[in-house]
Amino acid sequence: MQLSIEEVKRIARLARLAVTDAEADAMRAQLASIFGLIEKMQAVDTSSIEPMAHAQEVAQRLRADQVTESDRHELLQRGAPAVEAGLYLVPKVIE
Amino acid sequence: MNWEIVVGIETHAQLSTRAKIFSGAATAFGAAPNAQACEVDIALPGVLPVLNKGAVERAIRFGLAVGARVAPRSVFARKNYFYPDLPKGYQISQYELPVVVGGSIMISTPDGNKSIRLVRAHLEEDAGKSLHEDFHGSSGIDLNRAGTPLLEIVTEPDLRGAGEAVAYAKTLHSLVRYLEICDGNMQEGSFRCDANVSVRRLGSDKLGTRCEIKNLNSFRFLEKAIEFEARRQIETIEDGGTIKQETRLYDAERDETRAMRSKEDAQDYRYFPDPDLLPLEISEAWIAAVRAAMPELPAQKKERFISQYALPEYDAALLTSNRETAAYFEECTAAAGGAAKLCANWVNGELSAALNREDREIGQSKVSSKQLGELIRRIVDGSVSSKTAKDVFDELWAGASSADAVIDAKGLKQISDSTALERIVADIVAANPDQVAQYRAGKDKVLGFFVGQAMKASGGKANPAQLNEIVKRKLNS
Known part of the structure; x- marks a missing residue:
């Protein structure tokens, strides 16, 4: 299976990746080989097998409903590029 | 030409856990910005989500209350999109295997009771909040809400028109509060509805193209938004146009819906199972334990009011429409020493009117259940007439301490000598x-x-x- 250049660009946009035409072309070839592998796997009859949601056959462990975290926003915000009044500042978003 | 308005509702009910769904940060409303956002909530690299048992238990309680199947195994998935208040770049939700499947909710309509089928209810995390006020051209991000547990409850398109949609939303709102799984505070966003609206010619059994109206946080807005949207769709079709499937926002000030700035890829969420979370398994024993601890549900309470207090169905239905009113009535009757029907009349009559006048919830009543009960006791023992009692009630509403104090101070005691x-x-x-x-x-x-x-x-x-x-x-x- 071969994706079109438009499809590659659309996937890149969804992932917020800026790709040049040359890169998109290269990725298209790489993706095609990945799809080749998937096609091989899909040739196996799995109709009687329940799909796995996780590689390990164990169930989710649960945490008690207890507050264990205290307010450490000053520490956590030390790595943020811009902060004001306790808020993280980001380029303006308008809906 | 007659049209039928078809509505399905998706409700986000914020679950009343103390901690978040995947972290140990607090969920309390109104904290200082980011004071309740820990490493997991702000998505620092290397953190892992651990599921909160309290959130799952609340989902089970809901499932049992609506007669749904509680899935023995359900799976969390990543819903991928980019927005600054979603620091991971994906929301953890459930997709193909939700925790609650099916079920139904009975609503009351002018034509009698109607059962509204539920598709599913699934667990997910809320996003943070973006503040667009003046931050020198930037937006401010508060991640306190990020990771707050939500139960998204989805109906089949079984509702016909704004009236039924509001009846459903109110019934669901009452139910989640009865179950104590959600505080139902709509101003704070704890209970918000999205309405999927379409129209079709009466008699047709084919669904029209739907538009989704997002984030309706009051019953009135829900009603108005559906009414406007249905009218818009009908006019569009009658003028020879077609409806485009899209997401719309309701503008309360202008009383209209309008298309959200279209994000061409917005619907492509590329869901996949979250590798950070294992499948959620719910044992029969756990379900049985939750069932054993279930509180009295609205329908059960109504039946009990009819048998225990000998109330007509109408009164019992009004009193049990929400948990707070039912509790108020029971306390009032206890303070009055019986006279349940008279108490019902006062709660549904004088009290309800006074609350409406000031747009108050019963929890904010200026006359407590005990005060009203003691006043009713004085009507029953002949100390005051019903007419005088209304004046006493007004005094209590205005701040008087007790019925007896008002009766004494104003010399209102009825002459039965x-x-x-x-x-x-x-x-x-x-x-x-x-x-x-x-x-x-x-x-x-x-x-x-x-x-x-x-x-x-x-x-x-x-x-x-x-x-x-x-x-x-x-x-x-």
């Missing part, structure tokens, strides 16, 4: 010989004249039933 009433009536009979003659000549209406005069002479405090009887006796003697 028969000697005193006999004396008043005797004086009036003696002073009005003409009217006495008329009455004795067969003019029964004159009785009212005597009762009125006597009531006036008593300062409005005579026990009306007793007064009536004394007047009759005196005139007939």
Whole structure:
């Protein structure tokens, strides 16, 4: 299976990746080989097998409903590029 | 041309856990920005989500209450999109295998009860909040809400028109509060609805193209938004246009819906199972334990009110429409020492009217259940007439401490002392010989004249039933 250049660009946009035409072309070839592998796997009859949601056959462990975290926003915000009044500042978003 | 308005509703109910769904940060409303956002909530690299048992338990409680299947195994998935208040770049939700499947909710409509089928209810995390006020051209991000547990409850398109949609939303709102899984505070966003609206010609069984109206956080907005949107779609079609499937926002100030700036890829969420979370397994034993601890549900409470308090169905339905009103009624009846029907009349009548006048919830009533019960006790024992009791109620509403204090201070105590009433009536009979003659000549209406005069002479405090009887006796003697 071969994706079109438009499809590659659309996937890149969804992932917020800026790709040049040359890169998109290269990725298209790489993706095609990945799809080749998937096609091989899909040739196996799995109709009687329940799909796995996780590689390990164990169930989710649960945490008690207890507050264990205290307010450490000053520490956590030390790595943020811009902060004001306790808020993280980001380029303006308008809906 | 007659049109049918078809509505399905998706509700986000914020679950009332203390901690977040995948972290140990607090969920309390109104904290300082980012004071309740830990490493997991702000998505620092290397953190792992661990599921909160309290959130799952609340989902089970909901599933049992609506007669749904609680899935023995469900799976969390990543819903991928970019927005600054979603620091991971994906929301953890459930997709193909939700925790609650099916079920139904009974609503009451002008044409009788109607069962609304549920598709599913799934667990997911909320996003943070973006503040677009003036931050020198930037937006401010508060991640306190990020990771708050939500139960998204989805109906089939079974609702017809805004009225049924509002009836459903109110019933669901009451139910989640009964179950104590959500505080239902709509101003704080704890209970918000998205409405999927489409129209079709009456009699058609094919669904029209739907538009989704997002984030309706009051019953009134839900109603208005659906009404506007249905009208817009009908007019579009009647003018020869077609409806485009899209997401719309309701603008309350202009009372209209409009298309959100279209994000061409917005619908492509590329869900996949979250590798950070294992499948959620819910044992039969756990479900049984949750079932054993279920609180009384609205329908059960209504039946109990009918049998225990001998109330008509109508009163019982009104009183149990929300948990707080039901509790108020039971406390009021206890304080009144019985007289359940009279208490019901007061709660559904005078109290409800006073609350409506000031747009208050019953939890914010200026007259407590105990105060009202004690007032009703005084009606029952004949201390005050129902009419005087309304004045006492107004005093209580205005801040008076108790019914007895108002009755004493204002001298409102009804005169049930028969000697005193006999004396008043005797004086009036003696002073009005003409009217006495008329009455004795067969003019029964004159009785009212005597009762009125006597009531006036008593300062409005005579026990009306007793007064009536004394007047009759005196005139007939």
